[in-house]
Amino acid sequence: xxxxxxxxxxxxxxxxxxxxxxxxxxxxxxxxxxxxxxxxxxxxxxxxxxxxxxxxxxxxxxxxxxxxxxxxxxxxxxxxxxxxxxxxxxxxxxxxxxxxxxxxxxxxxxxxxxxxxxxxxxxxxxxxxxxxxxxxxxxxxxxxxxxxxxxxxxxxxxxxxxxxxxxxxxxxxxxxxxxxxxxxxxxxxxxxxxxxxxxxxxxxxxxxxxxxxxxxxxxxxxxxxxxxxxxxxxxxxxxxxxxxxxxxxxxxxxxxxxxxxxxxxxxxxxxxxxxxxxxxxxxxxxxxxxxxxxxxxxxxxxxxxxxxxxxxxxxxxxxxxxxxxxxxxxxxxxxxxxxxxxxxxx
Amino acid sequence: xxxxxxxxxxxxxxxxxxxxxxxxxxxxxxxxxxxxxxxxxxxxxxxxxxxxxxxxxxxxxxxxxxxxxxxxxxxxxxxxxxxxxxxxxxxxxxxxxxxxxxxxxxxxxxxxxxxxxxxxxxxxxxxxxxxxxxxxxxxxxxxxxxxxxxxxxxxxxxxxxxxxxxxxxxxxxxxxxxxxxxxxxxxxxxxxxxxxxxx
Numbered sequence: 386x387x388x389x390x391x392x393x394x395x396x397x398x399x400x401x402x403x404x405x406x407x408x409x410x411x412x413x414x415x416x417x418x419x420x421x422x423x424x425x426x427x428x429x430x431x432x433x434x435x436x437x438x439x440x441x442x443x444x445x446x447x448x449x450x451x452x453x454x455x456x457x458x459x460x461x462x463x464x465x466x467x468x469x470x471x472x473x474x475x476x477x478x479x480x481x482x483x484x485x486x487x488x489x490x491x492x493x494x495x496x497x498x499x500x501x502x503x504x505x506x507x508x509x510x511x512x513x514x515x516x517x518x519x520x521x522x523x524x525x526x527x528x529x530x531x532x533x534x535x536x537x538x539x540x541x542x543x544x545x546x547x548x549x550x551x552x553x554x555x556x557x558x559x560x561x562x563x564x565x566x567x568x569x570x571x572x573x574x575x576x577x578x579x580x581x582x583x584x585x586x587x588x589x590x591x592x593x594x595x596x597x598x599x600x601x602x603x604x605x606x607x608x609x610x611x612x613x614x615x616x617x618x619x620x621x622x623x624x625x626x627x628x629x630x631x632x633x634x635x636x637x638x639x640x641x642x643x644x645x646x647x648x649x650x651x652x653x654x655x656x657x658x659x660x661x662x663x664x665x666x667x668x669x670x671x672x673x674x675x676x677x678x679x680x681x682x683x684x685x686x687x688x689x690x691x692x693x694x695x696x697x698x699x700x701x702x703x704x705x706x707x708x709x710x711x712x713x714x715x716x717x718x719x720x721x722x723x724x725x726x727x728x729x730x731x
Numbered sequence: 732x733x734x735x736x737x738x739x740x741x742x743x744x745x746x747x748x749x750x751x752x753x754x755x756x757x758x759x760x761x762x763x764x765x766x767x768x769x770x771x772x773x774x775x776x777x778x779x780x781x782x783x784x785x786x787x788x789x790x791x792x793x794x795x796x797x798x799x800x801x802x803x804x805x806x807x808x809x810x811x812x813x814x815x816x817x818x819x820x821x822x823x824x825x826x827x828x829x830x831x832x833x834x835x836x837x838x839x840x841x842x843x844x845x846x847x848x849x850x851x852x853x854x855x856x857x858x859x860x861x862x863x864x865x866x867x868x869x870x871x872x873x874x875x876x877x878x879x880x881x882x883x884x885x886x887x888x889x890x891x892x893x894x895x896x897x898x899x900x901x902x903x904x905x906x907x908x909x910x911x912x913x914x915x916x917x918x919x920x921x922x923x924x925x926x927x928x929x930x
Binding site: 569570572573574575579582583645647648649650651652653654657675676679707711 | 743744745747748751768769772773774775776777779780781854885886887
């Protein structure tokens with residue numbers, strides 16, 4: 386049976402934790418020649434969630450790619466999670482996924498049933514998203530990996546960039562944090578069954594419902610919270626808007642038990658990378674525990690959407706989101722940048 | 732006596748697991764060798780959570796982390812948040828009367844109240860609750876039952892209540908939770924469910 390293979394044993398890094406750190410990435414990309422095209426509305430110079438290319442007055446293409454090594458042991462669930470995570474970048478731009486291509490690395494330890502289960506998981510989520518898989522590419526590799534290249538549609542005037550926080554906006558987060566810690570604890574055998582079930586379900590949960598509610602409101606900026614951690618993504622939002630984000634740590638939704646696990650030092654390496662990247666821009670108030678800070682830097686796989694919306698529209702948006710996503714919470718707000726820090730954790 | 736653990740070359744979270752196992756086993760003085768700074772930081776967090784102290788000393792190829800203290804860690808209170816509803820169990824309940832089982836009516840109604848409350852205490856909500864015939868009295872009735880149903884609805888459970896039945900019992904204006912529905916939708920929910928349980 387496929388499920389007898391413990392996929393995470395075949396991988397060194399798990400999920401989005403395998404991502405190259407934001408700081409390193411910026412260095413790597415520096416100096417590479419870029420061609421411009423007036424129809425390219427969002428390119429990689431913006432470090433946004435997906436690139437956007439305008440086709441007509443009414444239509445722009447939204448493209449993204451994401452793949453990573455197994456984050457859970459079950460191959461079907463791994464397929465679902467990797468697909469939900471890749472599709473999420475299109476949702477974060479306010480778009481709708483339409484086409485997807487499989488990216489698959491098969492390791493020698495994986496039998497045919499496991500490979501098929503990964504692919505079935507991917508198909509399952511792409512189908513749920515209302516998109517179709519049109520092909521793909523697979524290669525042999527030491528470590529298994531899976532993900533998707535996704536193309537979606539978005540109205541050119543309704544593209545939601547990740548760096549447009551405006552003073553007075555409220556920030557709303559749609560999924561609890563703590564995925565990296567929960568997965569690390571699961572690997573250590575220290576996560577209880579309920580947490581493992583919940584984190585798995587959460588990672589496989591599409592950001593489609595969040596996106597569908599979001600586009601009915603005048604949201605100004607959006608990103609999905611993934612490998613760079615909550616503060617890494619909040620930093621991009623604040624920096625782009627030359628504003629400061631106040632994060633109300635007491636309001637941050639957390640997976641059950643992750644605070645205690647973070648206190649025990651069950652922290653993924655990605656947390657330290659994210660901390661190094663964003664720490665210099667972050668002011669933390671006295672009384673915010675180290676474990677809470679660690680969770681704010683914790684890399685998320687297939688995390689929720691982080692939306693910036695005016696204070697006036699925030700309550701209605703939050704109410705509408707909660708019909709679908711009971712964990713959605715207003716976790717911070719945007720103020721003028723005064724003392725140099727982009728992020729203020731209270 | 733110091734217990735020594737060699738965790739050189741071991742990736743996260745192995746050093747923490749090895750140290751935690753030792754501490755749980757009663758060790759109050761241990762030295763664990765690790766080869767990276769992140770492991771040092773994870774271990775000092777572990778020590779703190781166990782009310783112990785950690786000191787790192789550089790060695791060739793890494794660090795020796797010395798953990799000592801009385802121990803006896805307490806777990807901090809946790810922030811609990813409900814899950815984004817993912818119906819892994821995919822179970823739908825058909826509730827066709829306002830009590831459970833045959834026998835004493837009062838006992839039956841009390842059992843129903845307990846049953847609905849118990850559903851709210853489970854990790855996964857049912858996918859849907861379908862109320863028909865005298866079952867519609869439940870979402871139109873007692874506050875305690877309505878509260879349970881509201882909690883389930885908030886967790887993502889769909890609650891459909893037969894409109895014809897509400898009218899029949901003159902409860903059309905009394906519904907406090909759920910959506911007024913019809914035979915077509917109720918049959919469709921039954922058909923879509925992996926498992927339908929009749930209560």
